[in-house]
Amino acid sequence: MRRGWVHLIPFVVFGTLLAACGANRQAEQVFTATMEVTVAQDTPTQPPTLTASPTVTSTATPEPTATPTQAPRISVSENTNCREGPAVNYLFQGVLEVGDSAEVLARGSEPDYWYIVNPQKPGEGCWLWGEYGQVEGDVEALPVYTPQPSPTPAVGFEVSVKSFESCGSTFYVVFGVKNNGGTRLWSGYVKVENTDTHEVLYNSPERHPFAELVQPVCPPGHGNELWPGETRYIHAPLSSVISGDNALGTITLCDADWEGGTCVTQYSYFQLP
Numbered sequence: 001m002r003r004g005w006v007h008l009i010p011f012v013v014f015g016t017l018l019a020a021c022g023a024n025r026q027a028e029q030v031f032t033a034t035m036e037v038t039v040a041q042d043t044p045t046q047p048p049t050l051t052a053s054p055t056v057t058s059t060a061t062p063e064p065t066a067t068p069t070q071a072p073r074i075s076v077s078e079n080t081n082c083r084e085g086p087a088v089n090y091l092f093q094g095v096l097e098v099g100d101s102a103e104v105l106a107r108g109s110e111p112d113y114w115y116i117v118n119p120q121k122p123g124e125g126c127w128l129w130g131e132y133g134q135v136e137g138d139v140e141a142l143p144v145y146t147p148q149p150s151p152t153p154a155v156g157f158e159v160s161v162k163s164f165e166s167c168g169s170t171f172y173v174v175f176g177v178k179n180n181g182g183t184r185l186w187s188g189y190v191k192v193e194n195t196d197t198h199e200v201l202y203n204s205p206e207r208h209p210f211a212e213l214v215q216p217v218c219p220p221g222h223g224n225e226l227w228p229g230e231t232r233y234i235h236a237p238l239s240s241v242i243s244g245d246n247a248l249g250t251i252t253l254c255d256a257d258w259e260g261g262t263c264v265t266q267y268s269y270f271q272l273p
Contacts, residue, residue: 072137075101082126085147086113092229094120106145156181167218178231185226188253196245201238
């Protein structure tokens with residue numbers, strides 16, 4: 001009997017171990033299932049996809065476009081001086097020549113004068129006498145300008161040698177004179193000297209010194225007025241000419257007759273031909 005229990009002991013122990021293993025396996029299965037459930041519960045739920053609503057763009061009503069008005073322009077039938085003011089005693093500023101035109105900026109309070117874009121200086125304006133002018137465009141909308149006061153008269157001019165001319169046996173040097181002052185020039189005095197030999201080639205008062213043209217000089221025509229802005233010519237006959245010598249022209253011009261009033265002197269150096 002004892003011996004039989006001895007033989008049964010291994011089987012009992014083995015059975016117990018099997019039972020324990022089975023219990024552990026069941027426990028593992030339960031634990032695994034529980035972990036799987038827990039993991040499944042911790043997984044975040046994906047948010048629903050949102051569909052964007054279409055954006056409505058408002059269309060602005062376009063404003064009507066104004067038709068640009070072309071500024072009036074003026075042209076002339078004769079070359080016309082443009083000045084600082086609407087009168088001949090204002091300083092010369094430029095010339096509107098035949099075939100050209102300029103924009104009109106304003107009407108003058110003085111009749112027959114227009115304030116225009118300076119033909120020689122587009123960034124500035126000047127006054128043009130309308131005697132020879134033709135205006136194209138609407139001038140009713142233009143402003144009316146009142147000119148600045150008339151400038152204080154001042155005598156001034158520029159002089160340069162324009163050419164050398166002959167009339168028979170007489171040889172002339174022709175000076176170009178431009179009045180850039182504020183008053184007319186009336187009379188004067190002209191002297192020409194050979195500076196190499198100090199010989200005086202011409203020396204004479206000039207009551208009517210101004211010729212309108214360089215030619216003709218047989219004899220040259222003369223006038224007695226040179227207005228501001230104008231250019232005319234003085235013909236001086238020379239007593240002798242030594243080719244290549246240096247010479248000096250001394251020109252004195254005055255704003256009254258017989259070298260009266262205010263006088264100004266200018267000089268012109270040149271070489272004898």
